[in-house]
Amino acid sequence: MGRWEPNARGRLEQAALDLYSEHGFEQTTAAQIAERAGLTERTFFRHYADKREVLFGGAHALEQAFVDTLADTPAAAAPIDAMASTLETVAAFFLERHEFAQQRQAVIMANAELRERELIKLASLSAALAATLRRRGVKDPAASLTAEAGIAVFKVGFERWVADTGQRTLAEYLRESLDELKAVTSGE
Amino acid sequence: MGRWEPNARGRLEQAALDLYSEHGFEQTTAAQIAERAGLTERTFFRHYADKREVLFGGAHALEQAFVDTLADTPAAAAPIDAMASTLETVAAFFLERHEFAQQRQAVIMANAELRERELIKLASLSAALAATLRRRGVKDPAASLTAEAGIAVFKVGFERWVADTGQRTLAEYLRESLDELKAVTSGE
DNA sequence: CGGTTGATGTCAGTCACTGACATCGGCTCG
DNA sequence: CGAGCCGATGTCAGTGACTGACATCAACCG
Numbered sequence: 241m242g243r244w245e246p247n248a249r250g251r252l253e254q255a256a257l258d259l260y261s262e263h264g265f266e267q268t269t270a271a272q273i274a275e276r277a278g279l280t281e282r283t284f285f286r287h288y289a290d291k292r293e294v295l296f297g298g299a300h301a302l303e304q305a306f307v308d309t310l311a312d313t314p315a316a317a318a319p320i321d322a323m324a325s326t327l328e329t330v331a332a333f334f335l336e337r338h339e340f341a342q343q344r345q346a347v348i349m350a351n352a353e354l355r356e357r358e359l360i361k362l363a364s365l366s367a368a369l370a371a372t373l374r375r376r377g378v379k380d381p382a383a384s385l386t387a388e389a390g391i392a393v394f395k396v397g398f399e400r401w402v403a404d405t406g407q408r409t410l411a412e413y414l415r416e417s418l419d420e421l422k423a424v425t426s427g428e
Numbered sequence: 429m430g431r432w433e434p435n436a437r438g439r440l441e442q443a444a445l446d447l448y449s450e451h452g453f454e455q456t457t458a459a460q461i462a463e464r465a466g467l468t469e470r471t472f473f474r475h476y477a478d479k480r481e482v483l484f485g486g487a488h489a490l491e492q493a494f495v496d497t498l499a500d501t502p503a504a505a506a507p508i509d510a511m512a513s514t515l516e517t518v519a520a521f522f523l524e525r526h527e528f529a530q531q532r533q534a535v536i537m538a539n540a541e542l543r544e545r546e547l548i549k550l551a552s553l554s555a556a557l558a559a560t561l562r563r564r565g566v567k568d569p570a571a572s573l574t575a576e577a578g579i580a581v582f583k584v585g586f587e588r589w590v591a592d593t594g595q596r597t598l599a600e601y602l603r604e605s606l607d608e609l610k611a612v613t614s615g616e
Numbered sequence: 617c618g619g620t621t622g623a624t625g626t627c628a629g630t631c632a633c634t635g636a637c638a639t640c641g642g643c644t645c646g
Numbered sequence: 647c648g649a650g651c652c653g654a655t656g657t658c659a660g661t662g663a664c665t666g667a668c669a670t671c672a673a674c675c676g
Contacts, residue, residue, distance in 0.1 A: 244624085244672090269662065283624055285664060318616045355551070356544035363547055381584050385609045388580035396572045421573045425613045428506045432641095432655085457631065471655055473633060 244278065249287050249297065251277035256294040261343060265291070265351040292357040295344065299361045303368050305330050310372045319378050323369070323390040324418055327397075331411035338406050345402045366391040393417045432466065437475050437485065439465035444482040449531060453479070453539040480545040483532060487549045491556050493518050498560045507566050511557070511578040512606055515585075519599035526594050533590045554579045581605045 245251070255276035259268040270291055274284040288294045309329045313322040334341060348354040370380075370387035378386065397417035401410045433439070443464035447456040458479055462472040476482045497517045501510040522529060536542040558568075558575035566574065585605035589598045 248623085270664085271662085280625055281663090282626075282665090286623080289664090291663070320612055320615055352548065356548045359547040359551055360540065360544045363543070381588065381605055381608050382612050384584045385580060385605060386612050388584060389577070389609065389613060392573065392576035392580055396569050396576060400569065417569055417573060420569050421577065422613050424508055424570050424574050425577060425610050427508055436654085458633085459631090468656055469632090470634090470657075474654080477633090479632070 248277065248279060248283070252279065252284060252287055253294055253297055256291075257344065257347065260295070260347045265347065265354055292354055295348065295354065296357060296361055299364075302330070302333065303361075303365050305333060306365060307368050307372050310369060311375070315376060319373055319376075319382065319386040320389070320422075322373075322376075323386055323393075324415075326369075327390060327394060327414045327418065328411050331409065331414055334401075334410045338401075341402055362391050362395065389421060393421055436465065436467060436471070440467065440472060440475055441482055441485055444479075445532065445535065448483070448535045453535065453542055480542055483536065483542065484545060484549055487552075490518070490521065491549075491553050493521060494553060495556050495560050498557060499563070503564060507561055507564075507570065507574040508577070508610075510561075510564075511574055511581075512603075514557075515578060515582060515602045515606065516599050519597065519602055522589075522598045526589075529590055550579050550583065577609060581609055 252273060256268070256273045259273055259276065268291075269281075270284050271281040273291075273294070274281045277284075284294075288297075306326060310322060310326045313325055317325065348358050366384075366387045369390060370383045373383040373386055374380070393414060394417075397413040398410065400417070401408070401413040404413070440461060444456070444461045447461055447464065456479075457469075458472050459469040461479075461482070462469045465472075472482075476485075494514060498510060498514045501513055505513065536546050554572075554575045557578060558571045561571040561574055562568065581602060582605075585601040586598065588605070589596070589601040592601070
């Protein structure tokens with residue numbers, strides 16, 4: 241297929257993560273990433289819409305996993321229970337990726353533009369979950385709020401899991417966060 | 429103070445909102461905004477870090493209002509009640525601004541970069557609220573989750589208020605959203 | 617082997633944003 | 647009132663993200 245080596249996207253993502261880690265996001269030019277991947281700057285922008293997007297290649301798959309899992313949950317379950325079950329299932333996605341998640345998160349948290357991109361991915365995820373809930377008959381604003389609650393739990397749990405040294409699983413942190421959210425919204 | 433007319437920031441914000449509304453965010457150059465405001469492009473970037481920021485001049489004041497209000501809430505109140513009271517108080521901020529909010533929101537929602545900026549402002553607000561709660565003795569993850577819950581309620585309520593024709597107040601939408609979140613997290 | 621196709625390379629151009637330096641207007645102080 | 651200070655603005659040149667148009671190459675297809 242390609243003119244030279246295969247897996248151009250993989251090489252670009254690895255090169256970008258390495259360079260962003262070493263020199264920082266702003267100090268890295270698209271041309272440098274492309275060069276390390278054995279490609280040209282123009283080709284970089286054919287694979288990724290901008291310099292940020294190269295760190296979010298997996299976002300679409302994650303959203304798909306969330307949506308598919310939620311859609312497959314028994315219809316009888318209350319929305320929040322369906323969301324809880326979805327979070328637990330998707331957490332398995334990260335079982336072998338703690339170290340990678342830490343490196344990637346460090347890069348993202350070090351730069352405001354990257355944090356913005358992370359937030360819009362989560363917002364897109366929330367919107368997709370809300371749409372899925374609506375398809376299951378949940379009305380608004382319940383659907384939107386259940387989705388937002390799920391994303392809030394994911395954000396807080398994920399952040400704590402990444403900060404951890406790797407003892408507890410993401411699923412544990414997510415369960416803990418959900419329980420805490422329930423406690424908090426019921427007035428303690 | 430200024431070399432010419434006063435209120436350079438105000439003129440830039442008005443010119444930007446108008447141009448973004450008329451031609452779209454991407455189709456508007458910083459030079460065009462500056463020209464309409466009677467200034468140069470360089471001066472635009474002295475007042476605002478980038479093209480997006482000119483729409484968020486009020487974000488800092490809003491965050492301050494949130495934080496101050498939450499900090500002034502009686503210490504006895506449960507965190508979620510303090511948050512509810514804060515939301516209601518801050519809603520007054522928008523009483524006379526429905527039309528402005530609609531125009532601004534239409535511009536923001538029409539562009540992904542602007543949505544990203546909006547999201548990071550809300551994330552910053554969430555972090556500030558969580559810090560305020562911690563200062564009141566609330567532990568993590570309760571503090572983070574209460575703040576995230578408050579922001580989720582604000583997002584959903586605000587969105588519905590903006591979509592409304594102006595019958596109900598923002599405070600009503602926020603109260604409704606909070607009630608719905610409580611219902612949803614308690615398993616319906 | 618010639619044609620097709622999709623990924624890549626090349627090149628020129630726009631625009632967001634920045635640093636360095638000049639200039640202007642108002643204000644203070646003597 | 648006039649000299650000088652200072653903050654806001656203007657000017658200019660430069661970097662780098664991103665894009666459109668077009669050429670090229672490698673694999674595949676018949």
